[in-house]
Amino acid sequence: MTQKKADKNDDSVSVELSIDAETANGVYSNLAVSNVNTDEWVMDFIFLQPKSRKGSVRSRVIMSVKNAKRLSDMLSKQVSAYEEQHGAIDDDGAQPGLTLSFN
Numbered sequence: 001m002t003q004k005k006a007d008k009n010d011d012s013v014s015v016e017l018s019i020d021a022e023t024a025n026g027v028y029s030n031l032a033v034s035n036v037n038t039d040e041w042v043m044d045f046i047f048l049q050p051k052s053r054k055g056s057v058r059s060r061v062i063m064s065v066k067n068a069k070r071l072s073d074m075l076s077k078q079v080s081a082y083e084e085q086h087g088a089i090d091d092d093g094a095q096p097g098l099t100l101s102f103n
Contacts, residue, residue, distance in 0.1 A: 027058040033100060041068035048098075057102075 029045035036042070042062050048055035063071070083089060 029058055031055065031098075036065065036068075039065065041065055 027045065028047055031046040031048050032043060033046065034041060034043045040062055041064070042060065044057045045059045045061070046055045047058050079089070
């Protein structure tokens with residue numbers, strides 16, 4: 001996550017964050033799906049094992065549409081910075097042809 005340095009003319013507030021050990025380990029996801037309504041964005045981060053027809057949702061993140069927009073902007077900036085430093089990310093944009101069902 002990016003941090004903004006506060007200056008004397010800035011109205012920002014310093015926030016101290018904590019993270020437990022399990023959350024700090026993170027989870028691996030190789031697929032993400034999202035659903036949205038007028039108020040909320042729901043993103044499911046999934047691990048789909050190669051050559052398997054079953055996957056598991058490893059994490060579900062729910063946020064306001066405004067925060068989803070902020071996340072999108074942050075990711076766009078970070079991907080651009082990454083590509084400037086390391087070269088273009090090779091992605092044909094194609095999504096795997098999957099039909100998902102939740103139970």
